[in-house]
Amino acid sequence: MRNRLKVLRAERNWSQADLAEKLDVSRQSVNAIETGKYDPSLPLAFKIAAIFALPIEQIFSADEAAQAAE
Amino acid sequence: MSVLPTSQNKRRALVRNLMIVIGTAMLALTVAGRTMEIAVHWPLLALLLIFSALAILQFETLDEVAKQGQYVAWYWGSLLGIVVVLAIQLLFSFTGQPFSIVQDALTRWFGDADPMTSFLSGMMLTPVLMVVGFFVCWGVFWLRRR
Numbered sequence: 001m002r003n004r005l006k007v008l009r010a011e012r013n014w015s016q017a018d019l020a021e022k023l024d025v026s027r028q029s030v031n032a033i034e035t036g037k038y039d040p041s042l043p044l045a046f047k048i049a050a051i052f053a054l055p056i057e058q059i060f061s062a063d064e065a066a067q068a069a070e
Numbered sequence: 071m072s073v074l075p076t077s078q079n080k081r082r083a084l085v086r087n088l089m090i091v092i093g094t095a096m097l098a099l100t101v102a103g104r105t106m107e108i109a110v111h112w113p114l115l116a117l118l119l120i121f122s123a124l125a126i127l128q129f130e131t132l133d134e135v136a137k138q139g140q141y142v143a144w145y146w147g148s149l150l151g152i153v154v155v156l157a158i159q160l161l162f163s164f165t166g167q168p169f170s171i172v173q174d175a176l177t178r179w180f181g182d183a184d185p186m187t188s189f190l191s192g193m194m195l196t197p198v199l200m201v202v203g204f205f206v207c208w209g210v211f212w213l214r215r216r
Contacts, residue, residue: 024078025133032215038135 003060005034008052022051036063082131085124092121135215143208150207151200158195 009019016034020027023044032038033048040048049056096117103110132140161172183191 021077021079026079026082026136028212028215029133029135032135035215037215038138041134044134 001039001060002036002063003034005030005048005059008054008059009034012052019051023047078131078133082128082133085128085131089121089124089128092117092124096121139208139211142211143204147202147204147207148200150203151196151198154199154203155196 005019009016014022016030017027020030023030025044029038033040033044045056045060049059052059096114099110099114099117102108103114129137129140158172161169
């Protein structure tokens with residue numbers, strides 16, 4: 001799964017710690033999600049979408065391998 | 071009304087710090103019991119119960135990535151610990167060099183212990199190695215997600 005968290009965060013001038021505070025998760029968790037090393041659950045993905053005021057599909061997308069398999 | 075902070079991150083930090091304090095107190099009591107030969111069983115049991123309650127509370131305060139880390143680390147770490155215990159037992163089924171080196175060392179270590187001490191030491195070995203395995207796998211989980 002790919003995501004645009006880093007870009008969206010940079011646009012708002014938020015640090016990983018700022019986003020972690022808004023999501024009520026640890027900074028390490030934000031980093032793991034941002035670098036694609038952990039795919040968030042649906043509730044957390046919805047929470048992220050709500051915080052950025054964007055639809056989920058504008059933040060997360062399937063990676064090339066997953067898309068190719070479809 | 072809850073006495074805990076409303077932020078999950080602050081709750082997590084508070085419970086973790088409390089666990090460190092209680093854990094340190096348990097360790098200090100254990101050392102004091104051994105070195106000064108004072109009865110520490112009841113205070114230790116009380117602290118163990120508080121520690122266990124905090125462990126439940128701590129798990130509730132973890133976010134989903136940390137929970138995943140706990141699941142992965144307990145599964146693979148515990149398995150690793152059990153495999154090591156079984157390997158040690160297997161080592162004792164072989165005779166001659168080089169296996170006798172390990173057997174001789176362990177016999178020297180526990181040789182003069184009474185049966186109950188040997189039994190309790192054996193019982194403790196499994197959870198201790200499982201916890202060691204847990205910390206190894208937990209560390210690997212977070213290192214891979216840095």
